[in-house]
Ligand SMILES: Nc1nc2c(ncn2[C@@H]2O[C@H](COP(=O)(O)OP(=O)(O)OP(=O)(O)O)[C@@H](O)[C@H]2O)c(=O)[nH]1
């Protein structure tokens with residue numbers, strides 16, 4: 463593909479290419495691409511797919527660096543129940559659930575909203591849950607350089623629910639721990655706090 467002058471030009475070009483391909487898929491499955499309800503579907507589907515994979519155009523480390531503040535607080539910071547919506551790389555079907563993330567600052571705290579933002583940057587790509595967990599973990603560890611970081615993701619996979627093995631209730635949990643969270647007491651405190659309902 464020819465080089466693009468800017469992101470907008472790139473987006474228009476790629477949307478048109480993806481739209482053509484969705485049109486072909488709709489035709490191949492035996493539908494009439496020209497009937498009223500489907501007329502704009504290739505374009506809508508292309509825009510939706512590009513939205514759901516926009517993480518490839520984003521830099522999670524830059525997002526974190528944009529809101530790091532010097533602070534002496536050195537206890538655990540936990541953001542739990544962050545909604546996660548991603549696409550499994552095997553079937554390109556959604557998997558979705560919650561992420562629970564904690565870190566122990568080492569001179570710097572980070573703007574709270576930046577943590578869900580980096581979850582989205584990595585989730586909006588073709589993923590497996592394990593790699594998504596590690597992408598978030600390593601990004602926080604390398605950029606913020608905290609005393610410790612922990613990531614737990616609980617998710618349901620549509621490829622296991624709507625098709626394939628057809629299990630509606632199974633939930634997959636993945637986790638990663640670095641620094642002080644490798645110590646069992648710290649890890650247990652985190653796991654206890656994310657499972658408690660303080661409200
Ligand atoms: N480890 C892991 N596996 C995943 C994830 N998402 C989907 N999968 C699995 O990827 C595997 C792909 O296996 P294949 O045998 O190549 O594909 P398939 O024939 O469609 O498999 P079935 O889903 O069992 O019908 C399946 O077992 C999926 O459940 C994920 O995030 N992590």
Ligand SMILES: [Zn+2]
Pocket residue numbers: 550551552553554555619621622
């Ligand atoms: Zn899948």
